Amino acid sequence: MAEPAVNRSFVKLAGVGHRYDPNPAIPPAVTGIDLDIHRHEFVAVVGPSGCGKSTLLRMIAGLLKPSEGRVTVFGRAVDGPRDDVGIVFQKPTLLPWLNVRKNVLFPLRHKYGRYNREDEARADALLAMAGLEAFARKMPDELSGGMQQRVGIVRALLLNPDILLMDEPFSALDAMTREQIGFDLLSLWQEQPKTVLFITHSIAEAVLLADRVLVMSRRPGTVLDLIDVDLPRPRTTHTISDARFGELTDRIRKHIYEPDAA
Numbered sequence: 001m002a003e004p005a006v007n008r009s010f011v012k013l014a015g016v017g018h019r020y021d022p023n024p025a026i027p028p029a030v031t032g033i034d035l036d037i038h039r040h041e042f043v044a045v046v047g048p049s050g051c052g053k054s055t056l057l058r059m060i061a062g063l064l065k066p067s068e069g070r071v072t073v074f075g076r077a078v079d080g081p082r083d084d085v086g087i088v089f090q091k092p093t094l095l096p097w098l099n100v101r102k103n104v105l106f107p108l109r110h111k112y113g114r115y116n117r118e119d120e121a122r123a124d125a126l127l128a129m130a131g132l133e134a135f136a137r138k139m140p141d142e143l144s145g146g147m148q149q150r151v152g153i154v155r156a157l158l159l160n161p162d163i164l165l166m167d168e169p170f171s172a173l174d175a176m177t178r179e180q181i182g183f184d185l186l187s188l189w190q191e192q193p194k195t196v197l198f199i200t201h202s203i204a205e206a207v208l209l210a211d212r213v214l215v216m217s218r219r220p221g222t223v224l225d226l227i228d229v230d231l232p233r234p235r236t237t238h239t240i241s242d243a244r245f246g247e248l249t250d251r252i253r254k255h256i257y258e259p260d261a262a
Ligand SMILES: Nc1ncnc2c1ncn2[C@@H]1O[C@H](COP(=O)(O)OP(=O)(O)OP(=O)(O)O)[C@@H](O)[C@H]1O
Pocket: 020, 021, 029, 047, 048, 049, 050, 051, 052, 053, 054, 055, 056, 219
């Protein structure tokens, strides 16, 4: 009998790996990754540079084919780029000749050739939620880096994707903006729940935002640990001073800086 849909994990990776170089003497980028992500769960991925975090994200997005194992979304194999996935990269790549509102609406026009009043109303509501209401008619170069990145997030959310994949989305921002935009992302996620995979180099950011943190090993990237972040929500600046926050970040730090001792 088929497993009831509600019991199935939403995004499932079973023995997933990828090698860029077919030469067997060169190790694969990632190998043997098993991961079940639940619907509307926020999973952060951390690991040393080059351990295969982006490779993993690209396989879930359907932009890269695994060379071992299988990626499924809601029980169906991922075999190409998916419509229900929104991706946010390190740089928002806004179109400089369109204002903020038009940039946000651009993917709809690109995909369907047009957008309607309802789409515009949703764009305005999301821009307001992201604190960008007053900047809707501004051009991208009139915005700070943090605001531009918020526009990029709103643009990804407007397509209402089931899955939001974020590849170091805040790494180009200064520390204060970065913390604030993290909380903004959590508010947007709580208003419009999505399944999120969030790659970051910041251990603190991973713990502050996520339900679980996947810690990857050096190349070839494997799962070193998958940590439940049992900190209450909503997360705030007070979360950072919680003793449990310190314990969790220490545990991850040990994995990354003293992998043989962990
Ligand atoms: N197109 C490619 N061709 C060959 N090797 C690649 C390609 N893309 C990535 N790699 C290699 O695969 C490994 C994993 O790369 P990936 O970008 O997934 O790691 P990452 O953990 O996201 O890195 P970083 O934290 O530095 O962004 C690295 O050793 C990288 O050099």
